[in-house]
Every structure is written in structure tokens, then in C-alpha cells.
Amino acid sequence: MKIGYARVSTVDQNLHLQKDALESAGCEKIIVDTISGSVLLRPGLEKVKEQLREGDSLVVWRLDRLGRSLKDLISWSGYLEEKGIGLVSLQESIDTSSSTGKLVFHMFGALAEFERNLIRERTMAGLQAARSRGKMGGRPKALTKDKQKLLIQLYKDQSISVKQICQMMNISKPTLYKYVKNVIVS
Template structure:
């Protein structure tokens, strides 16, 4: 069996590009995960693919990062495929693990991908630290101002939490979280 696997992390993303490439390669069965992070090992589509694959089958992904987000994850997947006698192919990186060269290329590209992810994480952390030094708070602005929180506290003396949250057009969890942060929730 020639089986493909396509994954996107958010509901707003589309699988179209991956599906087209997998179909063009000849995959008759394509397992999918929509809105699943590559960090989560319990992706329904991927787990279904593992159950369906057997010795002599080929598992195809559009790109390595569709399968896993770290070198350790990717190596674990390769070990699983090897134990099952499953060939692995990554289209974008031109990796085919049936040859020693393919296995070597897999390890080299996976290591580079993890290195790149580490650099992105470092740059993000440095950018957040620089923003804090400039007096800017990273993330979304608070849903409620200090004045609104004071009003909410007063209203909570006579109104249920849900009604107060509706009054300020926020979810009850948001209101509770803001109150907890200010030490009144």
C-alpha cells in the first residue's frame, strides 16, 4: 500500500497543497489531521495510518515537519516504521529510507530542521525580552481595564458571574481569570 499523510496545525490552514502532491506521487489512501499540532503524538489520522500500515507498505509525507517537530520525534517515527517494515518517503526533501543514503539524508535534514526550530525559538524569546525592556507587554491587550474590573467587582455583589461577563462582553472564564490575576477572584 502507498499511503500518504497530510497535516495542518490550525483550522484556518488548508491541506490542498499536500493532498495534491501526495495524490500526484500515487498515494491511494491519504490519512489527514486538521488542526493538530506536530508536537502531539496522538494525532488521530497518524495513529490510523500506523494501524493500517504493514510490512512492505510505503508511508509518504509532503514534508518532514508534517510528521514531527523535533529530531527525537522524527527518529522515533523512523524506528516505528523500520520495526513495522514500512518504507518512508518525504517528497519535499526527496528522502526515501529504503537506501542507506536516504536514511543518512533523513538524519541530516531532521537535524537541520530541529536546529532551525531552535533558532526561531531563540529569536522569539529575544524579541519578547526586548519588547519587555522597552516597556511593552507581549501578547494580546487585556480584555478589561482596571476601571471595568472595579465595576465588575461591584456588580458581582448583586449579579451572577455570567451576567456580569455578558455586561462587559467577555466570556465568564475571561472575567474570572482577570479577577484572579488582580487577587479578587
């Protein structure tokens, strides 16, 4: 049996392309995740693991849908090989049921990781260059200095609830606690 696995990182992204390709490849089941590939425990992937049996094939649209690092991909490949399950990646035309497919799989995985590392290095170099020119990256603060002081005062007074403070300031609880923590640390 061919079981397809599709993944997008955010709810805003669309699964149609992946699902259509997996259906065209003859997948009888398609299991989906809407979660970052960097998250190791993905519910859909766990469900795939439960359903795959010896002689089955796990089919993905691209290798990066299965894993974000070479280590992760090799781990999956080893697990599947140990269980007698094939891995098929449609975009890279890889089928690990053959020796050539296994070789190509490892080469593509290494190249994908190399590309991610290059992107990370370029991003870090760009941020460093911007900082050297006096530009600060990152998300702007949710509250002005005056609102931050008011938030801390309201929090310390305990006259109104944390929920009410958050509603008043239009911020989330984690953001409130981040501001409180920054005051305690400094």
C-alpha cells in the same frame, strides 16, 4: 500500499497543496489532521498508525508535517522501521527504505530542529530587546481596570450567573476565571 499524511496547524490553512502532492505520489489513502505539530496525540496520525502494515509506506509532503522535533521524527522513523514500513518525504526527496535515505532523513531532521531553535532564540532576543526599551509584548487585556473590578464584584455577589457575566463582558469563561484567579493570587 502508500498512505499519505497531511497536516495543517489551523482551520485557516489550506490542505490542497499537500493533498495534490500526495495523490501525485500514488497514495491510495490520505489521512488529514488539523492540529499543531507540537501536539503529540493527533487523531489522524493515530489512524495512520492503525492502517499501516508491513511493506507499506507512509508518505508526507514535508518532514515537519510528521513531527516538530528531531526526537519525534527519530521516534517515528524507529517505529516505522521496526514494523517494516517505509517513510517517504516528498519535498526532501527522502525514502527510508534505503541506507542513504535513512542518513538523509536524520540530517534533514537535525537541520529542521536547528532552524526552529534559531527562530526561538531570535524571537526571545527580540522580546528581551523590546522589554529593555519599555515595550511589553503579548495580547492586550480584554477588559479595562474598571470592567475588571465590575466583573470581580459581580462574580463575588453571585447575583447573576457566570454565563451572563461572560456575555455582558463579551469574554469567555476561561478569561473570566483568569481574572478571578489573578485577584485571589494578588
